[in-house]
Amino acid sequence: MPHPLRIAVLASGRGSNLAALLAARERGELAAEFVLVASDKVQAGALKLAEAVGIPTLVLDPKAYPDRRAFDLDLFGRLAASGAELVVLAGFMRILDGEAIAPWAGRMLNIHPSLLPKYRGLHTHRRALEAGDLEHGASVHFVTAELDGGPVVAQARLPVEPGEDEQHLAQRLLPLEHRLLPATVGLITQGRLGWRDGAPTFDGQPLAAPLRLGPQGLLPA
Numbered sequence: 001m002p003h004p005l006r007i008a009v010l011a012s013g014r015g016s017n018l019a020a021l022l023a024a025r026e027r028g029e030l031a032a033e034f035v036l037v038a039s040d041k042v043q044a045g046a047l048k049l050a051e052a053v054g055i056p057t058l059v060l061d062p063k064a065y066p067d068r069r070a071f072d073l074d075l076f077g078r079l080a081a082s083g084a085e086l087v088v089l090a091g092f093m094r095i096l097d098g099e100a101i102a103p104w105a106g107r108m109l110n111i112h113p114s115l116l117p118k119y120r121g122l123h124t125h126r127r128a129l130e131a132g133d134l135e136h137g138a139s140v141h142f143v144t145a146e147l148d149g150g151p152v153v154a155q156a157r158l159p160v161e162p163g164e165d166e167q168h169l170a171q172r173l174l175p176l177e178h179r180l181l182p183a184t185v186g187l188i189t190q191g192r193l194g195w196r197d198g199a200p201t202f203d204g205q206p207l208a209a210p211l212r213l214g215p216q217g218l219l220p221a
């Protein structure tokens with residue numbers, strides 16, 4: 001048996017996606033060991049969740065560093081020291097320095113609440129509504145230095161309801177995020193989703209289009 005994949009999670013906020021990962025592991029759906037939960041916000045709910053189940057935590061205050069690069073080099077150095085093999089950004093609200101994350105190419109995922117490449121950055125639900133989109137969703141992508149710009153590997157889609165507001169749309173999307181992220185991480189733990197020559201692979205072949213979340217889990221599009 002290969003060892004459970006050692007995962008570190010970065011989160012700035014409430015941590016509901018971290019909770020979904022932990023629940024998937026509890027259910028035996030994720031062969032993972034969570035070695036560290038790190039945050040740039042001391043009050044992040046994600047830290048409390050981690051502490052409650054005995055996962056080591058780390059908080060680094062960006063203001064204590066001369067610049068973003070210094071913060072990121074320290075953070076990602078500590079992630080390496082934790083033994084993490086995969087880093088999952090679950091609501092980590094920072095732009096990352098290219099040099100600091102270079103060693104993690106193909107080993108770092110982010111979840112973003114839009115159908116990337118649409119709506120990188122903030123206020124994704126509002127922007128989808130303002131654009132009159134009939135469909136919205138969430139994406140998991142490998143992280144590159146470009147904000148929300150790395151290769152997308154999996155998406156969950158949902159139809160926009162007539163007249164709904166930003167908060168309602170966000171609320172309806174969140175449960176899909178909570179399925180999408182563990183399912184995607186699960187494919188990595190199973191060795192099905194990988195990275196070769198700077199691009200994602202699925203079952204050893206280049207991934208042509210993002211996998212799609214269906215009732216049975218993640219499926220080729």
Ligand code: GRF
Binds near residue numbers: 011015018091113138
């Ligand atoms: C999620 O909507 C995620 O897609 C985005 O930030 C939010 C984090 O929520 N990147 P939570 O902290 O996991 O509850």
